[in-house]
Amino acid sequence: MDSELLDLLRSVGTPTVCNAIEVVQGKRGFGDFTRGTMLCSAPDEPAVVGYARTAKIAAMHPPTELRKARRMAYYRYMAEAPRPAVTMMEDVYFPDCVGAYWGEINANVHKGFGISGVLTNGVMRDLGDLPEGNAPFWSCA
Known part of the structure; x- marks a missing residue:
């Protein structure tokens, strides 16, 4: 990861990151929390x-x-x-x-x-x- 990506990840909350992962995976992660x-x-x-x-x-x-x-x-x-x-x-x-x-x-x-x-x-x-x-x-x- 470069510093730009790290700064972007620090600027958003965990729910935003989790939602992005679910979009990329194409499924909801209801069992993964x-x-x-x-x-x-x-x-x-x-x-x-x-x-x-x-x-x-x-x-x-x-x-x-x-x-x-x-x-x-x-x-x-x-x-x-x-x-x-x-x-x-x-x-x-x-x-x-x-x-x-x-x-x-x-x-x-x-x-x-x-x-x-x-x-x-x-x-x-x-x-x-x-x-x-x-x-x-x-x-x-």
């Missing part, structure tokens, strides 16, 4: 556009293998994403999870990697502590 309520950590921030970097977490259970090696591999994966990038993270134990991965620390870490935003089904925390201009994150919990 979330049924949960979306919550945004920074609703006044501009729209986010980017290449998806996907990951899964299990906030309820700590990893069984070497944590440092796994975490460094994840950080490398996020840091090396084509730009702009957006993280899509699934908490495999939601809604039974008791931990929150996304908060002030991970939002700042991912912003440092150049991640434009995050979409998760997991829990968010520290919303009042996010600095202005931080990459917004959404939860469809």
Whole structure:
């Protein structure tokens, strides 16, 4: 994607993009949307556009293998994403999870990697502590 296309996508809302995709596909996508309520950590921030970097977490259970090696591999994966990038993270134990991965620390870490935003089904925390201009994150919990 060139910068002109990215700017165009940032200038329109998600429903407009979804409607355009349906026109191109020649069918309605009624089964391809979330049924949960979306919550945004920074609703006044501009729209986010980017290449998806996907990951899964299990906030309820700590990893069984070497944590440092796994975490460094994840950080490398996020840091090396084509730009702009957006993280899509699934908490495999939601809604039974008791931990929150996304908060002030991970939002700042991912912003440092150049991640434009995050979409998760997991829990968010520290919303009042996010600095202005931080990459917004959404939860469809």
